[in-house]
Amino acid sequence: MTRAKASTGGTRGFIVPIGGDDRRIRKAAILRRFAQLCGGSRAHIGIVSTVSEMPDAAYRYERAFRDLRIDRISLLRFGSRADCESERNLAVLDAVDGIFLLGADTSHFSDTLGNTSAAQKIHSRNAQGIHVAATSTGAAFLPEQMIAAGQSGTTPRADIVELAPGLGLIGELIIDQHYRHQDRLGRLLMALTYNPRAIGIGLDEDTAAFIGPDHRLQVVGSGGITIVDPSQLQHSAIHPDRRHAPVSMIGLHLDILVEGDLYDLAAHRATINR
Numbered sequence: 001m002t003r004a005k006a007s008t009g010g011t012r013g014f015i016v017p018i019g020g021d022d023r024r025i026r027k028a029a030i031l032r033r034f035a036q037l038c039g040g041s042r043a044h045i046g047i048v049s050t051v052s053e054m055p056d057a058a059y060r061y062e063r064a065f066r067d068l069r070i071d072r073i074s075l076l077r078f079g080s081r082a083d084c085e086s087e088r089n090l091a092v093l094d095a096v097d098g099i100f101l102l103g104a105d106t107s108h109f110s111d112t113l114g115n116t117s118a119a120q121k122i123h124s125r126n127a128q129g130i131h132v133a134a135t136s137t138g139a140a141f142l143p144e145q146m147i148a149a150g151q152s153g154t155t156p157r158a159d160i161v162e163l164a165p166g167l168g169l170i171g172e173l174i175i176d177q178h179y180r181h182q183d184r185l186g187r188l189l190m191a192l193t194y195n196p197r198a199i200g201i202g203l204d205e206d207t208a209a210f211i212g213p214d215h216r217l218q219v220v221g222s223g224g225i226t227i228v229d230p231s232q233l234q235h236s237a238i239h240p241d242r243r244h245a246p247v248s249m250i251g252l253h254l255d256i257l258v259e260g261d262l263y264d265l266a267a268h269r270a271t272i273n274r
Contacts, residue, residue, distance in 0.1 A: 012213040013131040015169050017139030019177045019203030019223065020103060028064075030208045030220050035068050037131050037210075038098035044072035046096035050108040051079055057102055084116035093121045096130065103136025103177075106148045110164045113141075119167060126169055136177050139203060141166050143173040145195055150187035156247045161187035163194060170211065172198045173265070179226060180204045189249060192230045199265060200228035215265040218273070219257045229253040229268050 014037055018030055035043055045065055049058050054077050062073050074092045078084050093099065099122055113119050126132050132142070140146045148164035174195055176188045179202035188200045201209060204223025211217045219225050234251035255270040257263060262271040 016133035020136035021205035084118035101134035156189040202226035
């Protein structure tokens with residue numbers, strides 16, 4: 001498992017992909033846990049949107065964090081690549097204790113934020129100990145490879161998923177969101193066929209994976225997380241002339257984790273934490 005190296009003597013921050021569902025944010029234990037990591041009532045949290053105008057979701061999350069008595073909140077709009085090079089925006093990223101990335105159309109992440117000064121700043125600040133959370137499609141953007149598009153369905157097919165470069169905060173991981181609600185097992189499996197060294201994480205709505213600097217993941221939220229480990233995959237075959245055909249995958253290991261459960265990404269091992 002690879003990530004940006006921590007600064008000398010420092011500890012990398014948490015990475016927190018969240019499965020989405022903004023309707024529950026006011027009740028979410030997820031925001032409370034993230035706020036505590038960032039310093040509680042003393043925290044300064046930056047809420048990042050990659051759309052051209054600040055969406056309603058940004059203001060809802062701002063209110064939700066203020067309900068948790070977080071008073072220092074900065075709303076950052078990265079609607080263009082110019083915004084991602086803005087000295088003002090970069091200065092705010094330097095000042096915050098936690099970064100919260102909102103979901104958007106998947107093309108916005110690679111086209112707008114990818115390989116910019118803002119992306120590099122988020123990367124370096126996480127390496128210095130700042131915690132980074134992302135919800136919905138933002139969660140998929142956190143690793144080196146992201147699921148950019150795809151179809152619902154349980155059975156993997158070559159044409160069921162499209163991949164794109166991600167933010168690169170963590171390597172050898174593929175994340176999908178709104179997982180159980182939108183029946184996305186097939187496209188996650190297919191993404192792993194293309195990236196057999198990665199571990200797949202399927203996030204239900206209102207559910208988060210708190211991934212610490214020790215590569216241990218803990219589940220927080222009302223749903224579940226599906227972990228797909230292809231490290232012992234014995235067989236998979238894609239027919240180049242039959243992209244609509246189902247793909248066989250033999251030797252996968254699958255775990256379903258719920259609130260409090262742990263998973264060691266380095267050791268490929270789940271633990272029930274009751």
